[in-house]
Amino acid sequence: MARSERLLALLQILRRHRHTVSGATLAGELGISIRTLYRDIASLQAQGADIEGEPGVGYILRPGFMLPPLMFSQGELEALMLGFRWVQKFADAPVTKAATDALAKISAVLPAELREELESTALLVGPRRIVDSEVVDLALIRTAIRRERKLRLSYADSVGALSERTIWPVALGYFEDTRMLVAWCESRQGYRHFRTERMLALAMLEERFPRRRAAMLKEWKETEAGPRRPIGAEAGTDTPSANAKSQP
Template structure:
């Protein structure tokens, strides 16, 4: 393993431990001698990593340290680029812009050879099957999820019948052929899937759901039959009011 990769691996190991971990444990996990480990810790400290501890006591990485432009491993760069390319094709415009900005920030601090690897990765994303057809602002959906607020939703089913309901947003799913809001519906007293292209109006309410979103997300996942979220629900199931 190259030394740069070893230093990165050491940082990743330290991030997994919130309490001091012994040098012997770190050395064993990295497959290096204790002497090499001490040298690597000293190198990271010199580069600005807030690693506290000493031999015989243990080491801990304090929060807030940002990676220097060391480095991503090649596989990590490929994973990043594949993710950005997927977002670019299948997400809505604000998310696509955010991903583009994030990629530019990462690329700006990479060494030249890694920047070239990032730009020339051969992993591609297939063609897009849908055209944006929402009449509502998906940023409002994401804000409701993030801020844990209720939504007033005007929704048309597959037959065109329009209903008004109050929902508790849980998650927003992006699929190749549609986008779906997972929410608890006060009218149905159950979790429902709402296609975003059938939403006619949204109002962000000040009221908060009585349960935290993380708890509802866990409950929804456990209530879903079969493999954990392999694909979008079939259209008939999505359109049920």
């Protein structure tokens, strides 16, 4: 492995580890000696990488380090472009714009030959089967998720029955034929799935969740791991999770 490739690989390994990782572990993953690893760490630090630690203690990469002109493999470029094309086809306009801006930033720092490979990737995404039909702003949902703020929701189920709910938004799923909000519903005392095209009105409240969203997301995933239909498998309204309390 060339030294430039090895330095990039070292950065990727450090990014994967959220906590301090020993020099022996890093050297083992890269297949290099511990002395070579120390030299590579020093080289990255000299280039501006905020790597903290020392021999015998371990190392951690602090967030915020920007790489110089990027190098990607063919497979990585294909994955980037395929992901962007999927977002462009299935996400709402603000997310698509954000993806376009991110792709432009990546493209701007790529060497010319890699930029050409990125733009000529042959992996395509099929057509979307529905058109956007939401009357609410999905950006408000994403903001509430990030800020862990409650939402007041007016919702119509599959037969048109209306309801008013206070929910704690946990995740927003994008599918080929719908978009689905995962949320804890105060009135149902359980996780429910709300199709965004059936939302009639939405307001973000000042009140925050009493629990951390990350913990709730983990709990919902564990609930979904049980035997049940996938989200969106039936055209219902809010679909109760398998282990959640259920009531009319």
